[in-house]
Amino acid sequence: MIDLRSDTVTRPTAGMLAAMASAETGDDVYGEDPTVNALEEQVADVLGHEAALFTVTGSMANVLGVSVWAAPGKEVLCEAEAHIVRAEQGAHAALNGVTTRTWSHPGGLVDLDAVGRMMVPDAGPYLVSTAAIAVENTHNFGGGSVQPLADLRALRALVSGTGVRLHLDGARLFNAQAATGVSVKEISAPFDTVSICLSKGLGAPVGSVLAGPADAIAEARLRRKRLGGGWRQAGVLAAAGRYALDHHVERLHEDHAHARLIAELVADADNAVVDPAGVETNIIVLNVGESAQRLVAEARAAGVLTGMVGPGLVRLITHLDVNTAQARKAGEILADLIRTP
Secondary structure, eight states: OEEOSOGGGOOOOHHHHHHHHTOOOOOGGGTOOHHHHHHHHHHHHHHTOSEEEEESOHHHHHHHHHHTTOOTTOEEEEETTOHHHHSSTTHHHHHHOOEEEEEOOGGGOOOHHHHHHHOOSOOTTTSOOEEEEEEESSBTTTTSBOOOHHHHHHHHHHHTTTOOEEEEEETTHHHHHHHHOOOHHHHHTTOSEEEEESSSTTOOSSOEEEEEOHHHHHHHHHHHHHTTOOOSSTHHHHHHHHHHHHHSSTTHHHHHHHHHHHHHHHHHHOTTTOOGGGOOSSEEEEEOGGGHHHHHHHHHHTTEEOEEEETTEEEEEOOTTOOHHHHHHHHHHHHHHHHOO
């Protein structure tokens, strides 16, 4: 099977497994796991923030990142297809009493005019006050789109002096770096907190990291424990994350090339299904209408795993475990299925 359902399906490489097996460990709840501490320091440095916190998932990192800024009864603004409102099981409301309002924009991009109209930093006794704005980069359900750096800086300027905080869901932030050549530190600079995922394109088996000011990360550490997310000898997992950061960042452009290859092959069959020029990173969304369920089922039967992400939409994600030959084969299979009435 060529598994294109997600980049979360990657398996640890031999080098990563060796790093995990030799990791020095301790009890992280006591702050005594040297490998976890080293990972957190490394991520904080790479992203240009004071401190960082290792978490089991990106969803937990986002819940913590939003909750340190938004008290119960406050709101976070985000794009309508953002992961925090579509794919985190309503955790921000269910666990922390945070409400959401959304804007819609093609590709999930920041809409500065909409944000300016929606943002109410101090709504008084009748309306909900805006505490934070969350941005996703790259945007998953937007087809792996990259947020323009100028818009992120303009968003920072928009909230300056209002007390509204900015959280970056950077699950695939290193893909944005690979696509644009702009460093993750520069992309992160406008934001108060930033989450990155180690277990997607970077290929680690588990884990995400939340970075931000030291006091906010200290509060997030307490909240992580309250959620049952305290680690013990987590260095074996942190070692995988460190290996991923040291060895798998530079190769991300290969995943992007594989995604464009698949998109080009599919577009040759039907250019209304996907525009290869719009495939910026490692995510392809095929707009196949009523044939979506058929395409997913028939692709599986032919050896390619895909997934539906909305009515008529089929998503494919390239990753560490998909080579050029497999990407080409997957594209050819999908193109043949799309040509078939």
